[in-house]
Amino acid sequence: MTADAGGDGSGGDGFGGRVALVTGAAQGIGAAVAALLAGRGARVVGCDLRGSDTEGAFPVKELDVTDGAAVEALVAEVERTVGPVDVLVNVAGVLRVGPALELADDAWQHSFAVNTTGVFHTCRSVGRRMAGRGRGSIVTVGSNAAGVPRTGMAAYAASKAATAMFMRCLGLELAASGIRCNLVSPGSTDTAMQRSLWTDPGAEQRVLAGDPASYRVGIPLGRIADPVDVAEAVAFLAGDRARHITMHDLYVDGGATLRA
Numbered sequence: 251m252t253a254d255a256g257g258d259g260s261g262g263d264g265f266g267g268r269v270a271l272v273t274g275a276a277q278g279i280g281a282a283v284a285a286l287l288a289g290r291g292a293r294v295v296g297c298d299l300r301g302s303d304t305e306g307a308f309p310v311k312e313l314d315v316t317d318g319a320a321v322e323a324l325v326a327e328v329e330r331t332v333g334p335v336d337v338l339v340n341v342a343g344v345l346r347v348g349p350a351l352e353l354a355d356d357a358w359q360h361s362f363a364v365n366t367t368g369v370f371h372t373c374r375s376v377g378r379r380m381a382g383r384g385r386g387s388i389v390t391v392g393s394n395a396a397g398v399p400r401t402g403m404a405a406y407a408a409s410k411a412a413t414a415m416f417m418r419c420l421g422l423e424l425a426a427s428g429i430r431c432n433l434v435s436p437g438s439t440d441t442a443m444q445r446s447l448w449t450d451p452g453a454e455q456r457v458l459a460g461d462p463a464s465y466r467v468g469i470p471l472g473r474i475a476d477p478v479d480v481a482e483a484v485a486f487l488a489g490d491r492a493r494h495i496t497m498h499d500l501y502v503d504g505g506a507t508l509r510a
């Protein structure tokens with residue numbers, strides 16, 4: 251096998267001018283994914299609740315993924331002005347915490363609107379176009395909380411678990427069209443979302459070392475992930491080196507879930 255696993259001249263690790271749409275690209279993991287793909291030659295279009303006029307390595311368009319019509323309009327615009335979307339990466343997400351029995355309707359609905367329905371919206375708009383072309387790759391950033399119960403995270407974990415199964419069903423339906431659909435499920439990663447959980451001085455240490463009071467075993471590799479650790483896994487699954495991988499869920503959590 252040559253280095254060009256996809257045989258399209260992009261190189262195995264490279265994205266050779268392919269168009270990549272990344273949601274949640276304004277900060278955190280989404281920004282790291284967008285920067286990494288752009289650095290490997292993709293023409294990246296980011297989107298987020300807040301757009302950005304200053305186009306660094308990639309523009310960030312204003313988009314609320316909960317609005318299906320807005321998603322469809324943005325995807326149509328990107329295809330018209332930049333080109334066919336070859337890679338879709340869903341990173342936009344929200345974390346609404348609280349004991350299950352005390353969750354307000356809004357916290358539950360917001361979690362599913364962004365983390366689940368938002369992914370459905372982008373996959374539907376982009377996936378239809380990819381299917382027509384017979385090529386493409388979709389990666390969704392889920393969470394290791396989809397695979398292990400966490401106190402105070404019922405809405406978040408349930409929304410991510412629903413999304414994980416959606417991605418597997420989508421991957422099954424789109425396989426015949428040559429489109430791969432995969433998940434990357436991070437554990438604790440150093441972003442604004444993670445730091446919102448560190449509400450007292452010992453919180454970070456409890457994440458690392460474990461906390462029997464909340465039934466957490468800690469992180470065996472002994473570190474909080476950097477956003478780029480997650481981005482590397484996304485880039486692998488999005489690119490040609492993963493050409494025979496679909497419906498996979500790659501945990502990037504330092505062993506925190508013991509993959510049980």
Ligand SMILES: NC(=O)c1ccc[n+]([C@@H]2O[C@H](COP(=O)([O-])OP(=O)(O)OC[C@H]3O[C@@H](n4cnc5c(N)ncnc54)[C@H](O)[C@@H]3O)[C@@H](O)[C@H]2O)c1
Nearest residue numbers: 274278279299314315342343393436437438439441443444
């Ligand atoms: N940080 C962690 O420890 C961690 C762990 C597991 C999974 N994740 C997942 O990784 C993804 C990225 O999280 P992060 O840590 O970078 O968080 P973050 O809060 O730093 O970034 C999330 C981004 O999503 C955007 N967003 C939220 N709602 C949106 C909407 N309706 N439409 C468009 N954009 C929207 C936000 O504006 C923000 O820029 C999320 O899906 C999150 O659930 C994070």
